[in-house]
Amino acid sequence: MLGLGDLNLRERLAPDVPAWVTEWVCAGACAALAGLLRVIVDLLVPTPPPYVFLYPLVLLATLLAGWRAGIYSLTIILLGVWYIVLFPARFGPLGAAEGVALLLNAISGLAVIAVAQAFRTSYRAAEAERAGKLEVRDLLLRELNHRVKNNFQMVESLLDMQRRRSASAGAEQALADALRRVHSMAQAHANLYSPDEAGDAIDLGAYLGDLCENLSDSLLLTGEVRLDSWLTPCPVSRDRAVAVGLVVNELVTNAAKYAFPAGRSGRILVSLRQIEAGCELTVVDDGVGMPPEAEIRSTGLGRKLVEGFARQAGGALTRGEGPGVSHTLVLPH
Structure with a gap:
């Protein structure tokens, strides 16, 4: 399942692709998608709202490439609405109602960008905290495995020492069997309980x-x-x-x-x-x-x-x- 970290194209494509290139490409793609969706809706619904796809596409651009990409896409979409929807093929003079609507949608778009960027920041902080906890956990598991391995070796040494000192053949055989079983458990632990192995x-x-x-x-x-x-x-x-x-x-x-x-x-x-x-x-x-x-x-x-x-x-x-x-x-x- 993909997380937000998998959608962060600016970090995933760096350093092969400069950050500003990724931001502009994401902004342009989201703006173009908004225009395409608008054309499709025009064929199905007469006179749809001019800002119908503004917020979801600005949100997507911000999540993909950060707040600058969100602002770029917001600017492109608002200019597209002004140039194509309000005044086909030209930047005509805006009336009071149209100007206020454009301004309010710009402010609302900025609020969406701010919320999305805050979410990105908190997510990255949570990811960093989680990575730190995992690193500490792995360190503790390695230390625990090391101590368990040493304990197994100590028990094996004690059993082998007692076996060598035993005067009874039956006791020697019993200690040899115990030594073999402890050695098998030690091998099982070494093979199976490694912190480098993922999953159960x-x-x-x-x-x-x-x-x-x-x-x-x-x-x-x-x-x-x-x-x-x-x-x-x-x-x-x-x-x-x-x-x-x-x-x-x-x-x-x-x-x-x-x-x-x-x-x-x-x-x-x-x-x-x-x-x-x-x-x-x-x-x-x-x-x-x-x-x-x-x-x-x-x-x-x-x-x-x-x-x-x-x-x-x-x-x-x-x-x-x-x-x-x-x-x-x-x-x-």
Whole structure:
């Protein structure tokens, strides 16, 4: 939607076009439009008022190029009324009534120009204030993001330090899982909550593509186990994308850890497609499937996190049957 700033031709065309050229062109165009409209009305209405199009066209010229353009157009239109309407093809002597009418319309036109110019000035002041507030907001958001990033790094360092000092294999594994999850949240924040990104909606497909590349590197997947993705564009909110990304992180990590034991080769596929109800996300592997002991582990923290993130994303998560393990998350509109 166009605002007044988009109609300010004098500023939009500068410095390629001098301001005075823009003012005179706008004034002449508005005066010519007033004359054209007058000719059309003459064909439809007998003896229309002589100043019928004076005010809207003077107002338009002022809004487009400022008060000088408004005065130029007012002068041209008044001279045109005198030369063409009151005395066809000549500047004849004005009677008392005609002179008073011309003077009063000139004063009224000046009042319209003054009001329009005051509106332009207040609008520009409001725009400058708004730009200043946006600049301060962006500065605060950058500072906040910087602090959050530092906090994530501190938490990761503490978890990694505690993991290295742990004497228990179970505790070390639990801390490693916690470290991986915190790292995933830090990456999601860095990728999605940037003050340079405009709007709330993002492309979930593009975000998951970057996430899969990071997961493939962080999980040290080799040619024996591949992580592939087949992703179509799907616009979602940023908060929803974070929750979906954490679901994918948990499911892909579990598949990489349990689906391919003893050096078994295989493939993990993350796919996203649009369906009538919304978007459908699938994480599937062709590994050994889920053994009974993994069923028991699946009721633990990892499974609860996946279910919690799925609920946070507003989707329904289901597990499919097959030679490996597949999970499907449907995200309604």
